[in-house]
Amino acid sequence: MNTPKASATYSPTLRQEALLLPRILLNRAVTALGARLGDPLCRMQRPGTDPYPIYRAMRERGPLYRSRLGYWATGSYAVCDEVLRDSRFGVRTTEGVVTFSDDLTRPALGLVRESMLKQDPPDHTRTRRVATPAFRRGDMVSRYGVTIETTARELLDRLAARAASSGRADLISDFATPLSVKVIALLLGLDAVDEATVGRLAHCGMVIGAALDGLGSRRELREFHAAVGELDTLFEGLFAARAAEPRDDLITTLLAARDTGGLSHDELLSSCRLLLVGGYETTASLIGNAVLCLLGNPEQWKQLTAAPAELAAGAVDETLRYEPSLQATLRTAHTDVDLAGHRIPTNSTVLLLLAAGNRDPEVFTDPDRYDITRTGGPDHLTFGSGIHYCLGAPLARLEAETALRLLAERFPALHLTGPPGPRPGVTVHGPATVPVALK
Numbered sequence: 001m002n003t004p005k006a007s008a009t010y011s012p013t014l015r016q017e018a019l020l021l022p023r024i025l026l027n028r029a030v031t032a033l034g035a036r037l038g039d040p041l042c043r044m045q046r047p048g049t050d051p052y053p054i055y056r057a058m059r060e061r062g063p064l065y066r067s068r069l070g071y072w073a074t075g076s077y078a079v080c081d082e083v084l085r086d087s088r089f090g091v092r093t094t095e096g097v098v099t100f101s102d103d104l105t106r107p108a109l110g111l112v113r114e115s116m117l118k119q120d121p122p123d124h125t126r127t128r129r130v131a132t133p134a135f136r137r138g139d140m141v142s143r144y145g146v147t148i149e150t151t152a153r154e155l156l157d158r159l160a161a162r163a164a165s166s167g168r169a170d171l172i173s174d175f176a177t178p179l180s181v182k183v184i185a186l187l188l189g190l191d192a193v194d195e196a197t198v199g200r201l202a203h204c205g206m207v208i209g210a211a212l213d214g215l216g217s218r219r220e221l222r223e224f225h226a227a228v229g230e231l232d233t234l235f236e237g238l239f240a241a242r243a244a245e246p247r248d249d250l251i252t253t254l255l256a257a258r259d260t261g262g263l264s265h266d267e268l269l270s271s272c273r274l275l276l277v278g279g280y281e282t283t284a285s286l287i288g289n290a291v292l293c294l295l296g297n298p299e300q301w302k303q304l305t306a307a308p309a310e311l312a313a314g315a316v317d318e319t320l321r322y323e324p325s326l327q328a329t330l331r332t333a334h335t336d337v338d339l340a341g342h343r344i345p346t347n348s349t350v351l352l353l354l355a356a357g358n359r360d361p362e363v364f365t366d367p368d369r370y371d372i373t374r375t376g377g378p379d380h381l382t383f384g385s386g387i388h389y390c391l392g393a394p395l396a397r398l399e400a401e402t403a404l405r406l407l408a409e410r411f412p413a414l415h416l417t418g419p420p421g422p423r424p425g426v427t428v429h430g431p432a433t434v435p436v437a438l439k
């Protein structure tokens with residue numbers, strides 16, 4: 001059996017604190033200079049920026065360009081898809097370093113360093129194989145379908161009660177967040193997740209998700225470490241409980257793999273962090289984005305309310321294409337590669353703007369139109385492509401389809417009562433608040 005070992009410290013070292021601010025200032029200076037010199041990507045770093053005009057500006061430069069931020073970037077569907085499927089690209093350098101994980105301002109990438117998301121074959125093949133059986137669409141529906149439906153109905157009752165007492169409610173904190181957290185908690189096997197635990201997990205997920213785009217202060221660094229500490233304590237408790245009393249669930253499967261040498265303890269912990277952070281924020285944002293897209297296009301909302309069971313799946317898929325809750329990912333060249341007319345040297349990083357690829361006019365007809373009955377065209381890139389294709393896609397779809405179907409059935413008069421609140425960060429994309437009235 002592998003001996004568990006600590007894989008993170010839960011408060012920053014003095015050295016990390018001392019080096020953070022100069023690094024933040026350097027990053028800001030490079031970004032500001034790049035923006036002045038007309039690099040579209042540098043303009044994206046400003047909070048609240050609409051990314052789509054920037055993606056258009058990028059595509060006007062051609063399918064691939066070298067950003068002043070020091071890496072290559074693409075908003076072309078074809079190039080994103082090609083790189084994701086090309087085994088000459090990986091998620092680590094040829095020396096095995098996870099891209100950007102040595103950047104003090106971006107500790108979130110190091111957090112899942114030992115999970116499949118940041119592993120190249122053969123490690124990726126081994127760790128993904130352990131978890132895959134638990135994520136098949138059929139298994140998801142039969143295992144979690146009823147609970148997702150019941151949980152969503154209960155939360156909508158609560159949303160209605162809140163709206164009745166105060167006249168308004170927040171679709172994110174009263175519905176999308178608790179639904180997504182409860183589903184991930186269910187997947188991980190946490191029993192009886194009360195409101196306080198939902199709040200804590202949501203907070204940890206938000207802090208860690210925002211850190212993907214880089215920290216802005218020492219306070220954020222401390223909050224990040226504290227959030228990781230909180231999650232790891234929860235997971236270690238869960239490991240102990242399942243070791244004492246195994247169940248037919250994902251954690252027991254992962255633990256068994258650790259105990260027979262199929263996973264290291266760090267890989268086990270990293271995988272749990274990935275499932276929680278990668279699974280909850282992205283799905284809650286998907287529900288928030290879908291509601292905003294639908295209410296912003298009233299004729300589409302009307303169509304959905306007329307046939308919720310038939311159109312909910314299309315509404316989810318079109319939202320994933322049009323307004324993805326995960327905007328981008330990274331790959332690193334493992335050899336010199338000729339790509340879209342450029343030579344990409346070994347160990348260079350390419351930023352793949354999946355959200356830009358989803359609006360590429362080369363492959364999607366009228367790409368800036370939101371249409372829940374859209375047909376034709378290739379699959380969107382929002383769940384990635386190739387060997388790292390999102391393992392949680394069936395679960396995210398099932399959850400979001402249930403949420404939209406029930407919302408449309410129960411509250412056809414749903415409308416916004418104010419502007420949505422912006423969410424920190426660029427990579428995970430969705431509203432922090434969506435104030436709504438139900439009648």
Ligand code: HEM
Nearest residue numbers: 116117279282283286326329382383384388390391392396
């Ligand atoms: C709307 C919701 C979601 C979106 C947009 C999303 C997006 C993605 C993307 C783009 C990747 C590939 C990243 C890359 O290639 O670098 C990925 C991988 C992954 N996702 Fe998701 N995801 C979502 C929900 C979930 C959920 C609910 C779970 C699990 C509970 C999950 C678990 C994973 C895992 C384990 C991987 C790693 C797969 C691998 O590296 O082989 N995701 N996701």
